[in-house]
Amino acid sequence: MNEIFLMNGYGVYVWLAYLFTLLSFTSLYLITKIQLLKEQRKYIAKFGSLSRAKSVIAKEQKLNKEILVNTLISKI
Amino acid sequence: MLNLLSPGKIFEISSKSTKYVFVVFIIVLTIGLTESLFLSPEDYKQSHSVRIMYVHVPAAWTSIGIFTVVAFLSIGIFIFKNKNFFLITKSLVPSGFIFSIIALVTGSIWGKPTWGTWWAWDARITSMLILSLFYFMYLLSWRIISDQEKAIKISSLIAIIGAINIPIIKFSVNWWNTLHQGPSIKIIGETSIHSSMLIPLGIMTAAFALLSLLIFLMKFNTEMIRIKNKGLDRL
Numbered sequence: 001m002n003e004i005f006l007m008n009g010y011g012v013y014v015w016l017a018y019l020f021t022l023l024s025f026t027s028l029y030l031i032t033k034i035q036l037l038k039e040q041r042k043y044i045a046k047f048g049s050l051s052r053a054k055s056v057i058a059k060e061q062k063l064n065k066e067i068l069v070n071t072l073i074s075k076i
Numbered sequence: 077m078l079n080l081l082s083p084g085k086i087f088e089i090s091s092k093s094t095k096y097v098f099v100v101f102i103i104v105l106t107i108g109l110t111e112s113l114f115l116s117p118e119d120y121k122q123s124h125s126v127r128i129m130y131v132h133v134p135a136a137w138t139s140i141g142i143f144t145v146v147a148f149l150s151i152g153i154f155i156f157k158n159k160n161f162f163l164i165t166k167s168l169v170p171s172g173f174i175f176s177i178i179a180l181v182t183g184s185i186w187g188k189p190t191w192g193t194w195w196a197w198d199a200r201i202t203s204m205l206i207l208s209l210f211y212f213m214y215l216l217s218w219r220i221i222s223d224q225e226k227a228i229k230i231s232s233l234i235a236i237i238g239a240i241n242i243p244i245i246k247f248s249v250n251w252w253n254t255l256h257q258g259p260s261i262k263i264i265g266e267t268s269i270h271s272s273m274l275i276p277l278g279i280m281t282a283a284f285a286l287l288s289l290l291i292f293l294m295k296f297n298t299e300m301i302r303i304k305n306k307g308l309d310r311l
Contacts, residue, residue: 004114007124013189014127017182018113021131025105025287028174032294039301046308058308063084067301070091 043067083160087300090293097293101286108283111276119273126273128186134281136179136204138288140245142172143207146214147239150232162228165235166218167295171288173211179204191255199248200256203241210238 005011047068050058058064112130119126146168149161183201184194195201214234221227249256260269267274 007127008118010124010127010189013125013185014113017128017131017185018109020181020185021135021178024174024178028171028287028291032170032291032298036294036298036301039298039305043301043305043308046305050308061307063087063300064304064307066084066088066091067304070297 040067083163083300086164086296090296094290094293094297097286097290101283101290104279104286105283108276108279111279116276117272122190125186125189128182129273130276130280132179132182132186133277134284135175135182137281138284139172139175139179139207139211140242142168142175142288143211143235143238144242146172147235147242150235153228153232154236162232163296163299164292165231167292167299168288169211169214170295171291173208173215175284175288176204176208176211180208187255196255198254198256199252200245200254203245203248206241207238207245210234210241214238 005015007014047055047058047064059068108130112127116127116130118124146165149165152158153161153165180201183204187196188194214231217231217234218227221230244251248254260267269277
């Protein structure tokens with residue numbers, strides 16, 4: 001067990017490097033995820049506030065349909 | 077080919093594939109960490125400190141690879157006048173930037189037990205630092221320039237100029253006397269690294285590549301929804 005953590009005295013360097021890498025991975029993922037969720041929420045709120053006629057026009061666009069479907073699926 | 081790079085097509089693929097990429101990334105990362113931290117042998121010269129290689133080298137490789145793709149697509153923006161390419165480059169840069177930082181920091185941590193110093197103005201390290209600065213300038217250009225057309229041109233120009241640094245990073249160990257050793261892995265020619273170390277290195281490189289793909293897909297979706305948000309305002 002000691003061998004795994006101390007690694008002949010190199011443990012502190014090895015664990016520090018891996019800890020930094022994993023922290024960077026987590027931060028990068030979380031920041032990107034939060035940005036995506038924020039934009040999705042904004043989109044849903046805007047779409048909800050559209051008049052009936054405008055929402056019909058918006059729904060005709062393939063990409064809008066795709067965003068709505070995916071946002072609702074991710075909410076479920 | 078260009079149709080495959082159309083925003084609609086990428087959005088369609090990215091929204092469906094994100095969760096699968098995430099699961100594969102977690103599996104590959106777990107195997108990679110187990111291999112590199114516990115199963116791979118220690119080096120006869122560097123002992124256990126060699127394990128830092130499994131995060132340092134993949135981080136450097138992927139950040140250089142991403143910048144190369146960004147530079148080629150930036151040239152495409154000018155040649156084909158295809159402004160959709162900027163959505164791809166803008167979505168690739170964040171992971172490339174973070175990986176270049178990981179390469180610098182883990183390299184610095186590795187340098188202390190190996191060379192006895194955290195930092196040296198060595199040709200490879202300095203050129204990697206310059207790569208990070210180019211990534212930073214790219215991101216900064218999108219932050220400070222509000223006009224999209226201008227931001228696309230300036231950020232693309234930064235990527236193209238920064239591409240000059242890529243061969244410098246690659247050949248710095250041959251052109252100058254540096255603390256870094258020469259290349260151990262060659263595409264053409266004999267690879268001098270043993271398979272017991274090459275396998276974890278390959279798995280960790282795959283994990284880095286998968287994370288950059290995951291971040292790219294999520295970032296691309298964010299950018300597309302942002303554009304569509306503006307479109308709803310104009311209805």
